[in-house]
Amino acid sequence: MLDFLSLKPEVFGLDINDRYIKIVKLNKKRGFLELTSINEVKLKPGIISGGIIQDEKSLSAIIKTACQTVKGRKLKTKYAAVSLPEEKSFLQVIQMPKMEENELKSAVFFEAENYIPLPLDQVYLDFKIIEPVVDHLNHSDILIAAMPKNIVDSYVSCLKKAGLVPSVLEVEAEAVARALIKDETSPSPVALLNIRENSTGLIVFSGHSIRFTCSIAVNSLQLSSPDFALISLISEIRKYLDFYKEHVSHEHLLKNSGGTKILLSGEGAGIKNLPQALSKELGIPVEVSNLWANPLLKKSANSFSKFYKEPLSFATAIGLAMRGADGKSDITF
Secondary structure, eight states, X not given: OOOBTTXXXXXXXXXXXXXXXXXXXXEEETTEEEEEXXXXXXXXXXXXXXXXXXXXHXXXXXXXXXXXXXXXXXXXXOEEEEEEOGGGOEEEEEEEEOOOHHHHHHHHHHHHTTTOSSOGGGEEEEEEEEOOSSOXXXXXXXXXXXXXXXXXXXXXXXXXXXXXXXXXXXXXXXXXXXXXXXXXXXXEEEEEEEEOSSOEEEEEEEETEEEEEXXXXXXXXXXXXXXXXXXXXXXXXXXXXXXXXXXXXXXXXXXXXXXOEEEEESTTTTOTTHHHHHHHHHOSOEEEOOXXXXXXXXXXXXXXXXXXXXXXXXXXXXXXXXXXXXXXXXXXX
């Protein structure tokens, strides 16, 4: 987080997607985070495609207007915590020998070459140490995140043209997990299924961190008329969860911590009978996430009807705003 002369600026969450932008501003008050500002603006097709900005001029103008027309309190800050496209990101948990923090950075960057499918000079790379639920003593688990430089640079350029300062740039999965996982800790694996209007993100979280992510080419609009789309979604979820179970056996969790369950979020979370259909076919519990189960979040006395009607469609923006309001320090590009 930006820290200038020990003064931390106010930061709002800015969720940028192929189909819309969403803004959320939270205010920290008496230990809680209260919603103060919100906005949602649809984007015309083609401005962003597959997470790649195609029309920087139009997008920057829309972002600027959206910031000026928020519902609730006016935004009095230009600092934003901004999401980067899930489909262009790369996250991986790696194991490293225990070492001093000053040695770890160079060691992680050297080891990352074995996992990232792009040359390191073409990506921005960051990492965080995953604190174990049960101490494993002989190694450290490290979550590394990489994003192509050309993608990040285009978002930064667009934000600056809109008059904003991107104080945080993070992968969408990090923001979603922050919003939905209580205290950002889960003693057993939880699969977050973030069903959006452009695609679906599958995020496996356990212990104190994300363990696995992927993007599924099924969206909430397709699931509104289920049949083939639902069959395809179930098939992809099953494939990726099986992969996770086979390849992530080193997690250090409490004994009898329980099995995986799925929590739904995003624009498609409220699709009728979707939890029941997924649970029946996958054989595991599936629930709609409860944003208000997060003890930090407090319902505002103000009227934000759109938000309270469909709060899970703002999960990414909420997670970004939480980081901005609470000074969280995770992965940042």
